[in-house]
Amino acid sequence: MSDQVYLLLRHREIPDLDRLEVYRQNEGFQGFEKALQMKPADVVQQVKDSGLRGRGGAGFPTGLKWSFLPNNLWPHYVVANADESEPGTFKDREILERNPLQFLEGLMIACYAVQANTGYIYLRGEFWQIAAWLDEKIAELEQAGLLGDRILGTDYSLRLYTHLGAGAYICGEETALLESLEGKLGQPRLRPPFPAVEGLYGKPTVINNVETLSNLPVILGKGNSFYRQYGTDRSPGTKIFCLSGRVNRPGNYELPLGRTFRELIYEHGGGILEDGKIKAIMSAGASSTLIVADEKALDTPMTYEMTDALGAPLGSASVIILDETVDMKWLVHKTVSFFRHESCGKCTPCREGTYWMNHITRRLNSGQPNPEDVELLVDVAREIQGKCLCALGEFSTMAVLSGIEKFRSDFNGS
Amino acid sequence: MANQVTLTIDDLTVTVPEGTLVVDAARKAGIDIPVFCYHPKMEPVGMCRMCLVQVGRPMVDRATGQPVLDADGQPKIQFSPKLETSCTIPVSEGMVIRTNTPEVLRAHRDIIEFLLTSHPLDCPICDKGGECPLQDLTRAYGPGQSRFLLDDKMRLAKHVPLGELIYLDRERCILCARCIRFQDEIVDEPVLSFYHRGRSMQIVTYSDPPFDSYFSGNTTDICPVGALTTADFRFAARPWELKNNASICTQCPVGCNTTLNTRREVKSGGKWVVKRVMPRQNELVNEIWICDKGRFGYHYAESGERILSPHVRKEQGLVPVSWDEALDLVEQRLRQAGAGTVTLAGGRLANEDLFNLAQVTDHLGGRKLLHTQVGGGEYVQRYGLGKGSNLGELGKGDAILVIASDLQEEAPVWWLRVKRAADRGAALMVLNPRPTRLDPYARFIHHYRYGEELEALGRLAAGEGELAEAAEALRSAENLVIFYGSEGLGLAETTALAREAAGLLAGSGRAGKVNSGLIGVWQQNNTLGAYDMGFRPEADLAGALSGSGLAWIAAADPAGDHPALEAALKQAGFLVVQDLFMTRTAQMADVVLPAQAFTEREGTFTSGERRVQRFYPAVAAPPGPLADFSIAARVGLRVGIELEGASAATVMLRIAASVPAYAGLDYALISEVSEQWPIIGREDRYYGGTGYDNHQGLGVQLQPDAVTDPDGEVSIAMAAPAPLQVPEGAVYLAPVTRLYDQGLTLKPSMKIVGQRMARREVWLNPETAARLGFGAASLVTLEGEGWTASGVEIRVDEQLPPDVLLAPRSVGIPATGPEAVRLRPLVTEPEA
Amino acid sequence: MNAFHAKYQTEIEQILAKYPPERKRSAVMPLLFLAQRDDNYISPNELADIAEILEMSVTDVASVVGFYTLFYDQHEGRYRIQVCTDLPCALRGAETFFEALCKELGVSSGGTTPDGLFTIEEVKCLAACHRAPVFQVQGDGEIAYYENQTAETALQVIAALREKAVQEARSREGAA
Numbered sequence A: 001m002s003d004q005v006y007l008l009l010r011h012r013e014i015p016d017l018d019r020l021e022v023y024r025q026n027e028g029f030q031g032f033e034k035a036l037q038m039k040p041a042d043v044v045q046q047v048k049d050s051g052l053r054g055r056g057g058a059g060f061p062t063g064l065k066w067s068f069l070p071n072n073l074w075p076h077y078v079v080a081n082a083d084e085s086e087p088g089t090f091k092d093r094e095i096l097e098r099n100p101l102q103f104l105e106g107l108m109i110a111c112y113a114v115q116a117n118t119g120y121i122y123l124r125g126e127f128w129q130i131a132a133w134l135d136e137k138i139a140e141l142e143q144a145g146l147l148g149d150r151i152l153g154t155d156y157s158l159r160l161y162t163h164l165g166a167g168a169y170i171c172g173e174e175t176a177l178l179e180s181l182e183g184k185l186g187q188p189r190l191r192p193p194f195p196a197v198e199g200l201y202g203k204p205t206v207i208n209n210v211e212t213l214s215n216l217p218v219i220l221g222k223g224n225s226f227y228r229q230y231g232t233d234r235s236p237g238t239k240i241f242c243l244s245g246r247v248n249r250p251g252n253y254e255l256p257l258g259r260t261f262r263e264l265i266y267e268h269g270g271g272i273l274e275d276g277k278i279k280a281i282m283s284a285g286a287s288s289t290l291i292v293a294d295e296k297a298l299d300t301p302m303t304y305e306m307t308d309a310l311g312a313p314l315g316s317a318s319v320i321i322l323d324e325t326v327d328m329k330w331l332v333h334k335t336v337s338f339f340r341h342e343s344c345g346k347c348t349p350c351r352e353g354t355y356w357m358n359h360i361t362r363r364l365n366s367g368q369p370n371p372e373d374v375e376l377l378v379d380v381a382r383e384i385q386g387k388c389l390c391a392l393g394e395f396s397t398m399a400v401l402s403g404i405e406k407f408r409s410d411f412n413g414s
Numbered sequence B: 001m002a003n004q005v006t007l008t009i010d011d012l013t014v015t016v017p018e019g020t021l022v023v024d025a026a027r028k029a030g031i032d033i034p035v036f037c038y039h040p041k042m043e044p045v046g047m048c049r050m051c052l053v054q055v056g057r058p059m060v061d062r063a064t065g066q067p068v069l070d071a072d073g074q075p076k077i078q079f080s081p082k083l084e085t086s087c088t089i090p091v092s093e094g095m096v097i098r099t100n101t102p103e104v105l106r107a108h109r110d111i112i113e114f115l116l117t118s119h120p121l122d123c124p125i126c127d128k129g130g131e132c133p134l135q136d137l138t139r140a141y142g143p144g145q146s147r148f149l150l151d152d153k154m155r156l157a158k159h160v161p162l163g164e165l166i167y168l169d170r171e172r173c174i175l176c177a178r179c180i181r182f183q184d185e186i187v188d189e190p191v192l193s194f195y196h197r198g199r200s201m202q203i204v205t206y207s208d209p210p211f212d213s214y215f216s217g218n219t220t221d222i223c224p225v226g227a228l229t230t231a232d233f234r235f236a237a238r239p240w241e242l243k244n245n246a247s248i249c250t251q252c253p254v255g256c257n258t259t260l261n262t263r264r265e266v267k268s269g270g271k272w273v274v275k276r277v278m279p280r281q282n283e284l285v286n287e288i289w290i291c292d293k294g295r296f297g298y299h300y301a302e303s304g305e306r307i308l309s310p311h312v313r314k315e316q317g318l319v320p321v322s323w324d325e326a327l328d329l330v331e332q333r334l335r336q337a338g339a340g341t342v343t344l345a346g347g348r349l350a351n352e353d354l355f356n357l358a359q360v361t362d363h364l365g366g367r368k369l370l371h372t373q374v375g376g377g378e379y380v381q382r383y384g385l386g387k388g389s390n391l392g393e394l395g396k397g398d399a400i401l402v403i404a405s406d407l408q409e410e411a412p413v414w415w416l417r418v419k420r421a422a423d424r425g426a427a428l429m430v431l432n433p434r435p436t437r438l439d440p441y442a443r444f445i446h447h448y449r450y451g452e453e454l455e456a457l458g459r460l461a462a463g464e465g466e467l468a469e470a471a472e473a474l475r476s477a478e479n480l481v482i483f484y485g486s487e488g489l490g491l492a493e494t495t496a497l498a499r500e501a502a503g504l505l506a507g508s509g510r511a512g513k514v515n516s517g518l519i520g521v522w523q524q525n526n527t528l529g530a531y532d533m534g535f536r537p538e539a540d541l542a543g544a545l546s547g548s549g550l551a552w553i554a555a556a557d558p559a560g561d562h563p564a565l566e567a568a569l570k571q572a573g574f575l576v577v578q579d580l581f582m583t584r585t586a587q588m589a590d591v592v593l594p595a596q597a598f599t600e601r602e603g604t605f606t607s608g609e610r611r612v613q614r615f616y617p618a619v620a621a622p623p624g625p626l627a628d629f630s631i632a633a634r635v636g637l638r639v640g641i642e643l644e645g646a647s648a649a650t651v652m653l654r655i656a657a658s659v660p661a662y663a664g665l666d667y668a669l670i671s672e673v674s675e676q677w678p679i680i681g682r683e684d685r686y687y688g689g690t691g692y693d694n695h696q697g698l699g700v701q702l703q704p705d706a707v708t709d710p711d712g713e714v715s716i717a718m719a720a721p722a723p724l725q726v727p728e729g730a731v732y733l734a735p736v737t738r739l740y741d742q743g744l745t746l747k748p749s750m751k752i753v754g755q756r757m758a759r760r761e762v763w764l765n766p767e768t769a770a771r772l773g774f775g776a777a778s779l780v781t782l783e784g785e786g787w788t789a790s791g792v793e794i795r796v797d798e799q800l801p802p803d804v805l806l807a808p809r810s811v812g813i814p815a816t817g818p819e820a821v822r823l824r825p826l827v828t829e830p831e832a
Numbered sequence C: 001m002n003a004f005h006a007k008y009q010t011e012i013e014q015i016l017a018k019y020p021p022e023r024k025r026s027a028v029m030p031l032l033f034l035a036q037r038d039d040n041y042i043s044p045n046e047l048a049d050i051a052e053i054l055e056m057s058v059t060d061v062a063s064v065v066g067f068y069t070l071f072y073d074q075h076e077g078r079y080r081i082q083v084c085t086d087l088p089c090a091l092r093g094a095e096t097f098f099e100a101l102c103k104e105l106g107v108s109s110g111g112t113t114p115d116g117l118f119t120i121e122e123v124k125c126l127a128a129c130h131r132a133p134v135f136q137v138q139g140d141g142e143i144a145y146y147e148n149q150t151a152e153t154a155l156q157v158i159a160a161l162r163e164k165a166v167q168e169a170r171s172r173e174g175a176a
Ligand SMILES: Cc1cc2nc3c(=O)[nH]c(=O)nc-3n(C[C@H](O)[C@H](O)[C@H](O)COP(=O)(O)O)c2cc1C
Pocket: A053, A054, A055, A056, A057, A058, A059, A060, A062, A081, A082, A083, A084, A085, A086, A169, A170, A171, A172, A173, A174, A175, A207, A208, A209, A210, A212, A213, A390, A391, A392
């Protein structure tokens, strides 16, 4: 049995890692201190070279994203995306609750790299206690001279603040998040301009996921060759896989990128509940394309590039397992009703399309569908595609179209 | 000038300035891309997704940076994998846009289908039916049939009052946010917003009063469906039954271009009646907006209280008589009075009326007086905006000074344009005795004490103290526009203020310059035209009237305005009044001559920006009343001067021949139009809204005297006012203007705007009120110079400066300028 | 200074200090949470006071309340029992759990117990999918998670909250 590798979930091996002295005894803030000795541009370069890709869903190269910030427009901001609202995702929460200092250190490195003097942490409203917890930690870091003015005797100053959302999945989308942070409705902005150029308060802004940021202390502290020994060439490092659904041991599993679904589900997750038979995998939460859990799929290594080959993105690696007890009609209604509830309402196809699909999927599950309903559902989903302002609308069609295509029999006779 | 960019749209080669959006570039080329959320006056948001097109860009070789060429040596075009919203992408060189491929048309159909899923399709009972973008676009692009089950349809409230003026039908709303963005971006009164999210989203207002804005009606024009309707027009008529008649708003000196929509109605005996007032595009004046007073305040013209025949005073009082009988008497008395004739005209009259009145008066050797509390027109004639000016062009590098004016109350669309100029970067300086709604956009705000406006202006001119920076901005500005108003001021004070402001402008070498000049914020729409026709205000109006052999009053109600004037009129040898209504003055008259309303005739007004604009008849006049210029012509004929009484156009030719500033003007010139941007009001109503485009004239701006006669001078007999002394126990009263006043022309619109009308109340700082011994809401009697007003309510406002009492004009408090008044607890004897 | 500002002066200053002074509007969500602290809803007066503090229109503040599901402008239960019945939890019995809980409390989804203490509702994913069934309690200005629940354990949580409310009422009476 292959083991998990704890670069991010180090608290699982080191008790009390959330305490500053323990964290410092365990290489804590070495990455940040190293960064402070480097030119900011060199920090960006090192992160570029590390190959780190965003863990928030899109897998965009982190260093590259940072390099887009113009140097003639100030101030710069960094915002940590701790909105974690994709159904099936619960990894950022574990980092924040158990290993908060590593996350904060990562955020501090990102801030230094782009020379931001203010960083915000946008947490979903339900993480109310976590926000209070982070506030405590931030205060401790200020006490210790790691945050505040002229950090560790350098010219660099930095303040971090938490900010709570209040129940809106769309605020995980980076431009909606910025709107929300500015006190407005969480509705996505037009792009371009991208946040790197016009972000928070119209200023150049980096937005990174909690897990992405938590990689930085490792990359800076231990170097790229250490980091790159995990994962694949195009997907270096480890990834926290959130395993949920019909498995015996749901939970977070930190594995190098490139391990197979089979390993995750059967070795770590302990197999299917009640010895059932696996039917499908969702790799990116409710936004997933359904993967038929055949042998080929199970043996596919989980990386950004390999899952693309399955026609399904890795996303935030929120792996929801479906077994034979799951009726895809029901599943599709579940996902659609989620997106209907969370559609921000700004653009027509998502707002109206999710509302309409929700009616159809409900009817499909009512036992009294109309004969044309399945075709209509496919049509409506296709009509949504390619027309929305942000990805949410697109996400709402994923399970629908792949579900009907791959599990048609679940829809027959309904 | 911006760089030009050339692109291809549906095989048409188009060249437009850099920064133009694809949707606008297409529009300029005559290609209509359908839109719902996009509006050319607002920032694009890309919400509705209706305007999706295929976008191709020339491929560029990454290594060389050179365009990749195809076999024919043409640049290779790469089309983006997804359709893009044409309302959000600026053009770029070599771009190729396709607006009519099957894929694009399919996308249009899909969006329409989505919009219709939760739309009630109640076109047959919808006010917008017939001019509805959704209806039009559904016919053009939509699916023939709905696949959405009726049972699944949203049922939402259909008659939600967003305040008394505007109603919302929640079912019809397509959530394009145009109304929200208009209030937010253009007006900066964010009183509308979304509530909930997703398909549950709804438009709400939480302001007090609800939908608290003077511009609310505009949202009904730009709403692309029948979701927003006005209380005035909803259920009133179908758009296709309406005729369009060009007009000019008569409510303030901005001179907004309007269209009066009329319909023949059975309940009016088959007569044409005005059903609504709509904005008519004039980018130089009001763009495509009007204020709510202009939109809802027209009802006076159709009021049942109109005077329909001439009246002559007999034993039993005023009795209706024939025109001949009335004119016989007028002729006889005029001949007797001769040079003792005093003609007092109001600024509501058209230029043609004023010209004929002036001719008759001059012929008799009488005096031409103007009834106004705002003076200084002579300075505006000389130093007004240079010909070719456009407030819409002011921006970075320019300066605007507003002094003694609550501009939003006095002239809302000027407020809007000044605010927009400030948005574009113009340095706005506001000098006022109290905070106003213009302050948030001002770069420099100076609050002086009531009565110290001249000192404040002097300090600015001298660049003293805290005004040094403002003075510098003023000096270095490319263009300078100065607005002076009548906040707390009367005739003498405004005249003095105009002189100082003119001096500031001329002293900086900007006299006559395009986009620079002096603007008086008049209380009436054509005060400036009255100046041009030779009428002048008189400081001692009461003296002039009481000493007159005959007082001929047109479109003014001096007796209603002030007891002293009423008393003076009693002394006049004979009183002739021409008006629409039996005003207090008319009731005292010896002869009353009924005049036509502006909706029933034609003529021209000269706006505060010195633009001569033409209005047209919209409805037939009732038998009886005549146009004021016709009345004057008939009177003239009888006293021996031949004037044009039938054709307003001919009167204008006479004006052109004898008033130098109007030389060369005729109706054809005033009616000229040129292409305006944005293009609105055609078949493509989804683009700019249901406002009307302008086929009837953009008007002609007059050249200021400073240009035509550089050596001339302004001479005014009026003495500068002495500073007001407030005796012990009295308080300084400052008259102020409220948009919804209780004036004659607004009262008939009471049922619409009544709740927002200025009340019989005065405003004080709470400490001042306490010092005077009154609390909020107490009722008092005011005693001024020669008048008392009782039953006046005290209102307190912490924002007001101490020791001054603000009294709205036209609510029955006769003060015409700053005055020292005494307050007594209300005595319930009838008012004097 | 308006009533709300006076009541939470220190907290408000602290919140405002997080954002650039010309970007006060950013504080709207934190202030709304503050307003919800005492009775789990935002009253019209609080709405107006927040608008004044942040120089926003009341409509814009209300609009924020309307968009986000954790804000309420209606007075409902002092505690909101929010059970996740979203897909991952539903795969692990959350829907049955929710129904059982509703039945025990004698209210239907979205309903409030007769004592006005508890409103029970279904919510979307709470980031606790691996510990389903799960619910959170929103009330008294806090949000607390309860994971790996059964109807019995949930009822114990509810009983404890009810006890707390009873005690408080008693001590208030005692004080009065
Ligand atoms: C509808 C939607 C929801 C999202 N939710 C989250 C989220 O909860 N957390 C997150 O980190 N990223 C989320 N994202 C991705 C972010 O937009 C953004 O890509 C990410 O925060 C970037 O961080 P990274 O580069 O570190 O991955 C979401 C995106 C979309 C379209």
